[in-house]
Amino acid sequence: MSITSDILRGHTEAIILSHLLEQDSYGYQINKDIMKKTENRYELKEATLYSAFKRLEQAGYIRTYWGDETVGARRRYYAVTENGRKAYQSYKREWEEAKTIIDQLLK
Amino acid sequence: MSITSDILRGHTEAIILSHLLEQDSYGYQINKDIMKKTENRYELKEATLYSAFKRLEQAGYIRTYWGDETVGARRRYYAVTENGRKAYQSYKREWEEAKTIIDQLLK
DNA sequence: CAACATACCTCGCCTGTCAAGGTATATTTT
DNA sequence: AAAATATACCTTGACAGGCGAGGTATGTTG
Numbered sequence: 001m002s003i004t005s006d007i008l009r010g011h012t013e014a015i016i017l018s019h020l021l022e023q024d025s026y027g028y029q030i031n032k033d034i035m036k037k038t039e040n041r042y043e044l045k046e047a048t049l050y051s052a053f054k055r056l057e058q059a060g061y062i063r064t065y066w067g068d069e070t071v072g073a074r075r076r077y078y079a080v081t082e083n084g085r086k087a088y089q090s091y092k093r094e095w096e097e098a099k100t101i102i103d104q105l106l107k
Numbered sequence: 108m109s110i111t112s113d114i115l116r117g118h119t120e121a122i123i124l125s126h127l128l129e130q131d132s133y134g135y136q137i138n139k140d141i142m143k144k145t146e147n148r149y150e151l152k153e154a155t156l157y158s159a160f161k162r163l164e165q166a167g168y169i170r171t172y173w174g175d176e177t178v179g180a181r182r183r184y185y186a187v188t189e190n191g192r193k194a195y196q197s198y199k200r201e202w203e204e205a206k207t208i209i210d211q212l213l214k
Numbered sequence: 215c216a217a218c219a220t221a222c223c224t225c226g227c228c229t230g231t232c233a234a235g236g237t238a239t240a241t242t243t244t
Numbered sequence: 245a246a247a248a249t250a251t252a253c254c255t256t257g258a259c260a261g262g263c264g265a266g267g268t269a270t271g272t273t274g
Contacts, residue, residue: 003205003208005232006231007201010111015209029254045252046232048230048231050254072241102115102118112262114260133221154264
C-alpha cells in the first residue's frame with residue numbers, strides 16, 4: 001500500500017457505497033475488489049471495513065442479508081438503500097468540492 | 108464551512124507548507140488567508156493549525172522566529188526549511204495519487 | 215468603557231483507522 | 245491424515261488528528 005490512510009480517511013463510506021451500487025457484495029469480497037481496482041495501491045483494512053458497515057447500516061444507507069451458500073463459509077451481503085443512493089450522491093459532490101479546494105490550496 | 112473535516116484531514120500540513128512557500132507568515136494570518144483563498148468554504152481551525160505547527164516544527168519542516176512589531180500584538184512567524192520543501196513535494200505527489208485512486212473508486 | 219479585532223496558546227473530547235486477536239468452514243499441500 | 249492456506253465472519257483497544265471551549269495580552273473603534 002502506498003497511500004497513507006489519513007488522506008483516504010473519510011472516504012471509506014463513499015467508496016463502499018460506490019462499490020455496492022454496482023452490485024450487492026460482502027465484506028471479504030469488497031476488500032479484495034478494492035485492492036484489485038487500485039492495483040494494490042490501496043487496501044481497505046477489514047477492521048475499517050466492518051466499522052464502516054456498522055455506521056452505514058445505522059444511518060440506514062445499507063441493509064444486509066445472509067447469502068444462501070450451500071458450500072463454503074456463510075456470507076453477509078450488503079445492499080444500498082434508497083437513502084444510501086442519495087447519500088452517495090452527496091458524498092460525491094462533497095468529494096468534488098474538496099478536490100477543488102485542496103487543488104487550490106496546494107499550488 | 109461546507110467541507111467536512113474528515114475529508115480534509117491529513118492535508119493540513121501540506122496546506123500550511125504550501126502557503127508558507129509563498130511567503131513566511133504567522134498563525135492568525137494563515138487562518139484568515141485560507142478562508143479568503145477558499146471563499147469561506149474551508150476554515151483551518153486555530154487549534155488544528157497550532158497542533159500542525161508543532162508537528163511540522165518537530166519534523167524539522169518549518170522554523171519559527173518572532174516578528175519585530177513595534178505596535179500591535181507580537182507575531183510568531185513560520186518559515187519552510189529545506190526539508191520542508193522536500194516534504195511538500197512528497198505531500199503533493201501523495202495527493203495526486205490519492206486523487207487518482209479516489210476518482211477511480213467513486214464512479 | 216465596552217465591544218471587537220488582532221494575536222498567541224492549551225486541554226480534553228470525539229471519531230475514524232487498524233493491528234492484533236478470535237471463530238468457523240473448505241481446500242490444498244505435505 | 246495432518247498441516248497449511250484460503251475463504252469468510254467479527255471485536256477490542258490503542259492511536260492520531262481535528263477542534264470546541266477555554267484562556268491570555270494588546271490595540272482599536274463606537
